[in-house]
Amino acid sequence: MNELLITNARLINEGETRDADVLIVGERISKIDSSITPADDVEVIDAGGCLLMPGMIDDQVHFREPGLTNKGDLATESAAAVAGGITSFMDMPNVNPQTTTRQALAEKYAMAEHRCTANYGFYLGATNRNIEEIKALEIGEACGIKAFMGASTGDMLVDDPVALERIFEHAPIMLVTHCEHSPTIWDNEAKARAEYGESVPLSEHPAIRSAAACLKSSSMAVELARRFDALLHVLHLTTGVEMALFSKAHRSEKRITAEVCVHHLWFDESRYEDLGTRIKCNPAIKSASDREALVKALNEGRIDVIATDHAPHTSSEKRQSYFKAPAGLPLVQHALQVLFDLAARGEISRELIVDRACHAPADLFGVRERGYVREGWYADVVIVDPEKPYRVEKSNLLCKCHWSPFEGHEFSSTIDTTIVNGEVVYRDGELTKNIPGQRLEFARAR
Ligand code: DOR
Numbered sequence: 001m002n003e004l005l006i007t008n009a010r011l012i013n014e015g016e017t018r019d020a021d022v023l024i025v026g027e028r029i030s031k032i033d034s035s036i037t038p039a040d041d042v043e044v045i046d047a048g049g050c051l052l053m054p055g056m057i058d059d060q061v062h063f064r065e066p067g068l069t070n071k072g073d074l075a076t077e078s079a080a081a082v083a084g085g086i087t088s089f090m091d092m093p094n095v096n097p098q099t100t101t102r103q104a105l106a107e108k109y110a111m112a113e114h115r116c117t118a119n120y121g122f123y124l125g126a127t128n129r130n131i132e133e134i135k136a137l138e139i140g141e142a143c144g145i146k147a148f149m150g151a152s153t154g155d156m157l158v159d160d161p162v163a164l165e166r167i168f169e170h171a172p173i174m175l176v177t178h179c180e181h182s183p184t185i186w187d188n189e190a191k192a193r194a195e196y197g198e199s200v201p202l203s204e205h206p207a208i209r210s211a212a213a214c215l216k217s218s219s220m221a222v223e224l225a226r227r228f229d230a231l232l233h234v235l236h237l238t239t240g241v242e243m244a245l246f247s248k249a250h251r252s253e254k255r256i257t258a259e260v261c262v263h264h265l266w267f268d269e270s271r272y273e274d275l276g277t278r279i280k281c282n283p284a285i286k287s288a289s290d291r292e293a294l295v296k297a298l299n300e301g302r303i304d305v306i307a308t309d310h311a312p313h314t315s316s317e318k319r320q321s322y323f324k325a326p327a328g329l330p331l332v333q334h335a336l337q338v339l340f341d342l343a344a345r346g347e348i349s350r351e352l353i354v355d356r357a358c359h360a361p362a363d364l365f366g367v368r369e370r371g372y373v374r375e376g377w378y379a380d381v382v383i384v385d386p387e388k389p390y391r392v393e394k395s396n397l398l399c400k401c402h403w404s405p406f407e408g409h410e411f412s413s414t415i416d417t418t419i420v421n422g423e424v425v426y427r428d429g430e431l432t433k434n435i436p437g438q439r440l441e442f443a444r445a446r
Helices: 074-083 101-112 131-138 161-170 182-196 202-208 212-229 263-264 269-279 288-300 334-346 350-365
Strands: 003-013 016-026 028-033 042-046 051-054 056-061 088-089 118-121 145-148 176-177 232-234 258-260 305-307 379-384 414-420 422-425
Touching: 003 028, 003 350, 003 379, 016 051, 016 056, 016 350, 028 350, 051 263, 051 350, 056 074, 056 258, 056 334, 056 350, 074 334, 074 422, 088 269, 088 334, 088 414, 101 118, 118 379, 131 161, 145 161, 161 212, 182 202, 182 212, 202 269, 212 422, 258 263, 258 288, 263 288, 263 305, 263 334, 288 350, 288 379, 334 350, 334 379
Parallel strands: 003 042, 003 051, 056 088, 088 118, 145 176, 176 232, 232 258, 258 305
Antiparallel strands: 003 016, 016 028, 051 379, 379 414, 414 422
């Protein structure tokens, strides 16, 4: 079996940071100690004092396969993900055909085999009519059930009140929701059209996809979850007003949890002027005070998970006018660097990054033996150099769509090495072309 020894690392794990060496044997972590002497035939990676952490588990991505592979696919986007220190991902069902049956789910898993650089899990999509598929789901068959309680890319709106009640009542595993009240948004769109015609300025996006639309929908999701005692995870929150819906209790004590995405922690509405449709996403990036409220809620424990909502679209699609340009941005390659910049600015701690981007998704979805650096667990780890700046250029972008909202930005940290299932997949700015991604195992029932 392959043996790999990481020496001289500053290990961030389980709320603390300490000096550690980590020995990997095969696909597992075999030993963690302050000093491990290498055997003769062991490959050694000297971390040189850099940070070592579990790989990020991204609980919300859109890798576009099947059917939308001109934008991205499981192979290209999972490779970009490991370059960003993401070692596991959970992919959304708004593909073509939509992943709304157990058969489509099985086909998607078959499609992923031997093609993903990172570990993978897939959601079953809820519709107004597929309650029988949802009820039949077995634990572990999907990472969760996704309900678009607001319309977004892919025409998957679930808006029949009776269907929603049945989904909340019967979902056998975690229910995750996109919360934006569509009728409110349609009304705002009509008003914007009346005022600007087709030339709506991007700066109107947060007024159209408004805080009120978010609050109305997320309040409804929380109310339904309480009524039916569902396990609910509300995705990509964007506003301060919604934060009171979520408790500060530790995730182990909650049945309703919350997620924030890196772009909502990083950008605010002042950036529509220079980035335009590049940062058009649903829910919209909102005001500076909303961004601050998200950071505060994250620090308080109201927000449990940090994810990306990686949603690539081609640059020609994004170059269109407000209504035509699709919502979503590619993020997996730079998510951890965003978070380490926020830590460098003192907004969050490094331990919090590891807790919310690695440990929490593993706990909430019951991901088996990943998300922590522990002896006997899978060796999914990342070495981050917090002192080495990294400039985002077209030439170092790996996503298929080949653009990034961060082009030209210099991050304060660099992803040095990523290891998935004990295999080095990314090192010194290069993919090694190993494809060790495995199907994630999920153990949590409602
Ligand atoms: O901005 C977004 N893009 N939000 C979503 O909910 C969907 C995603 C996509 O698939 O493009």
